[in-house]
Amino acid sequence: MADVHADIPFARRANAGPAVCDTPGLLDLFDARELLMTAAVPVIGSESVVLDDAAGRVLAEGTRAGLDLPGVDNSAMDGYALRRRELAEAPSGLPVTLRVPAGAGVTHLPEGGCARIFTGAPVPLGADTVVPQERVQLDEQGRIRVMGEVSHGANIRRRGEESRAGDELLAAGTRLDAAAIALLASQGIDGVRVRRRVRVALISTGDELIEPGQVWAPGQVYNSNGVMLRILLAQQSCEILDLGVTADTVADLGQCFARARDEADLVVCTGGVSVGEEDHVRPVLERLGGISFHGVAVKPGKPFTFGWLGPSVERGTPLIGLPGNPVASLVDWQLLALPFLQGRQGRNPRPLQRLLVTAGFSRPAPRGRRELLRVVLDGSEGITAVARLAGGQGSHMLGAASQADGYLIIDADTPVEEGHVYGYYPRAQFLE
Secondary structure, three states: OOOOOOOOOOOEOOOOOOOOOOOOOOEOHHHHHHHHHHHOOOOOOEEEEEHHHOOOOEEOOOEEOOOOEOOOOEEOOOEEEEOHHHHHOOOOOEEEEEEEOOOOOOOEOOOOOEEEEOOOOEOOEOOOEEEEHHHEEEOOOOEEEEOOOOOOOOOEEOOOOOEOOOOEEEOOOOEOOHHHHHHHHHOOOOEEEEEOOOEEEEEEEOOOEEOOOOOOOOOOEEOHHHHHHHHHHHHOOOEEEEEEEEOOOHHHHHHHHHHHHHHOOEEEEEOOOOOOOOOOHHHHHHHHEEEEEEOEOEEOOOOOEEEEEOOOOOOOEEEEEEOOOHHHHHHHHHHHHHHHHHHHOOOOOOOOOOEEEEEOOOEOOOOOOEEEEEEEEEOOOOOOOEEEEOOOOOOOOHHHHHHOOEEEEEOOOOOEOOOOEEEEEEHHHHHO
16 A cells, blocks of 8 residues: 555545535635645655666656766867967967867877867867867968957866766756756766656546547547546656546445555546536545545636545545546646645656736636636737637637647636736646
């Protein structure tokens, strides 16, 4: 069983009475996000992997530089290495007395001469400046003449200017992308210790659901949430335990939850989290564990549920219940579920990136809760980007979600007025 050690605010113990949250009303979107990040505890366990297998993994321990980087003073470009003083003292030009390609050893620059040097090559001892080849003329005697002023120390990458041996390269909790892996490789590191993958049980609920490729009949709905969440979990390098579609019965859902509780570090389910007669997630969750909170003041995404399966919040398996409507499920994943998962991975979720953009449309105020509008940015009218609606804003309308560059998050009871400035949250930040 997955191990959760943090006490979760607003948590209600199993068998603690009817399904009423201790928090009156709905949680504010950003309060709910903060609550989830506080509740997330990293999974236990790590493994060593080679760099080629490290993409998307999370460092279990910090890494330190074993070398100065660069290891020697080297040239930032193709050109000529020289002593600036000697250039000023040689009106007829400096002879080229040395050639230094990349990969050569460190040499000495003879007095009164210069070295033909290439990008990345070690700067000869005694040289204090590199002049780019574009500013040099070579005469028939093999002497160089420099056009324009020459700055002392120009175009030399100094030893250790990026890092010194012993410096921390990457902190524990860093998610390894291509640039981070390249940094490790530049130090000769060929493998790292990473946290084990978080195992996530994925459950879709609903008698109406069928899988893509099956023959559709009236009243049935293709399980787009399942496909979407498998991709989102894979992007976060999770191990996925896909339990498929579960029937809308207390018995079937209870059996599926029990398996997920015993085999996963986190349970993510979609559908069945509202308050209808066929929405069984909440009562089954209460019977097998407990609920921390249910309901967030956001549109779409109001029915979001967070709880646990098991004997207590400290020793249970956390469960995130997402709405059945696909856009509601997507935005709840991005803004609420994702930072919790990242905490389970041992990462420190970054603050949300928020920019200011001008609205290119007007819209009535959302009543009683924040609204996330799917928008595209239009930069054709000048320097300031203009946000335009990406399409229909219904919580079932994936077309706008698939086209959107990001979200305008509009405060409750605040209308959108064309030409006014609002907070914009780029969608790309939810892929990191």
